[in-house]
Each structure stands twice: as structure tokens, then as C-alpha cells.
Amino acid sequence: MDPRSEVLLRQAGLFGGELLLAGLPADDLLGHLPQAHGWSWHAGEQAQLAARFAGRCYFGVEPGARACEAAVLFLPKSRELTDYLLASLAARLPGALLYLVGEKRAGIERAAKQLTAFGSPRKLDSARHCQLWQVRVDTPPTAPVLESLARHYSLPLSDGELQVVSLPGVFSHGRLDVGSALLLQHLDDLPSGHLLDFGCGAGVLGATLKRRYPSSQVTLLDVDAFAVASSRLTLAANGLEANVIAGDGIDAAPSGLSAILSNPPFHQGVHTHYQATEHLLRQARVHLLPQGELRLVANSFLKYPPLIETHLGPCQTLTEANGFRIYRARAR
Ligand SMILES: C[S@@+](CC[C@H](N)C(=O)[O-])C[C@H]1O[C@@H](n2cnc3c(N)ncnc32)[C@H](O)[C@@H]1O
Structure with a gap:
């Protein structure tokens, strides 16, 4: 059981009614709170929850239509995303109770201050390195419009400006990542066919690929619903069409690809994880496809080449700059 869920269950008497659990972990919590339902924006957690608690967890970037008497937000990593989520929940709960739970090292103490926008927050519990906060929503906000919170920037690429639309919580929100910038400079000579941008974030690579290789089919994949929504906005802002998928890991990708491009994930929450990339x-x-290509950007300190050579084929380093390397390997 996730420690944040354990803290909630220490106060289970508060959570017996129609409760919305926003950003809930994929654990047993829904089993302990039979009237609660979930809202997830992580495709992997959503799949696990849907398998165990069919019809009780909704996936998307908005709270969904189901009514609730109270809501709990599991603190996400990004402050801007927390702002959006709290406002979305508070707008649906005038006069009702909104809770915030999170790990101390994830910044729950600081995040609890964001609750003062709606009323007078109070700390209900502190255990398992987590805190649980509560606020009665005395001053409900108007429901935020997600798109209005997007940050827009444009990239001067060799074939013209690319408009990027990034939503709260999306990787490198509002600016181009240094690693992604390096990969954008090394997109030449890709085999034509079906191209995948794995871990697409705001869709910078996928949109660039579609513009550069217009006759190729391009698929963008990310585990995060906000990234998927951002990628769709980025494609639309540039008049491009591609397939955008919410899915957890490469298993969710189509087969028959001629190339996989990625600035792959290396962080998740406050912990460092490489599992999705490995x-x-x-x-x-x-x-x-045979001779299909994997092209990656990665921090130079990450030891990916041996793994690539074991599982794919000889790994070439195309360039190294600013602490990042571009790797290329072809399927044997
Ligand atoms: C380093 S970011 C790169 C984002 C974007 N391609 C760019 O260059 O700005 C990695 C992305 O991988 C996504 N990600 C993390 N775990 C994933 C998983 N298991 N399956 C698919 N995508 C994942 C993250 O949500 C994030 O958007």
C-alpha cells in the first residue's frame, strides 16, 4: 500500500462517502473505500486500477462527470499542475471538503499553502513521511480551462518555426529541453515508414518528425494524459496530423516501426526510475522492422549502450554535447 493511502486509511471515517480520489496510486485504496472512485492521468496506473476495480477509475485531464461529496488530491510533482488540479476539484465542491495528501519530500508542506485560495486549511495527520491536509471550500473558483493554462513557444527550426503548446505538468513545461534540442539537430536520414516518438511530452519531436517526413506515418506515445493532450495541441497548432496514444511503455506501441525516436524518461515523481527506458x-x-532504427538522446552518464547492443545491435554515438549523447542502433 502506498504510504499516502495508509495515511488516508488512518482517517477512514472521513472517507466513507462519494469521494473522488484524484491522482490515486494503483494500490488497494479503492478496495478499502467502496463508495470512492478515482481520476488518473497516468495510463499505467489507470490500466492496473481498471483491471482490479472496473468502472471505478476515470482517465483524462479533467475530473469527469461523476458527482462527488468530497475529493482528495494526491500531490503531483508540478506546482502548476497542482494549481490546475486543486482549482478543478474546488470548483466542483463549493462548501464541501477538499483534501491534499503527499510525501514531505514531495513538498506537501509548501503545497498545502495553495489550499488557502479556497479557505483555511488544516493539517489532519502526519505519518509515514506524509501529511494529510483538509480545507472547506468557502471561496470556490470558476472551473479552470486547461487550454488557457498552456504555455506557447516557438522553435526556429531549419524548415521553419515550430509552435509548441505545453500544458501544466508536462516535461520541460514552456521551454525546450537541452537533450531534446540536441536530438532535434540529429533527425537526418531516418528510414521512411512508420516513426514513433516514444515519451512524446509536448510533442516537439513527433511534430518535427511529421513535418520533416510528411509521407511517413508518425505515432506519438506518452503515459501521461496531459502530455498526450499537449501533443495533440502542438500538432494542431502546426497543422499536422499524427496518431497520439496514451500508453505505458513501449508495449503500448504499434509494431512494424521503421524508427523509434526518444528523449526517454529518467524521472518519475520524486524517485529516479529508469525502468521504462530499460x-x-x-x-x-x-x-x-528489420534494419529499423532506434535513435535516442540520453545523459552521457547513463550506461545505455551495453543494453542497446545486447538487445538491438551495434550502438553508434552520433554526437556528444552539453552532457548529452545521441545514440543510434539498427535492429539486426
Ligand atoms: C524526458 S521526457 C521527453 C518529452 C519530449 N519527448 C521532449 O523531448 O520534450 C520523457 C517523457 O516520457 C514520458 N514517460 C514516462 N514514463 C513513460 C512510460 N512508461 N511510457 C510512456 N511514456 C512515458 C513522460 O511522461 C515524459 O513526457
């Missing part, structure tokens, strides 16, 4: 390197071959 799984990508192990399984890329299953999704690539």
Missing part, C-alpha cells in the same frame, strides 16, 4: 531498450526490437 524496457524500451530491451523491447525496441519487437516493434521495429
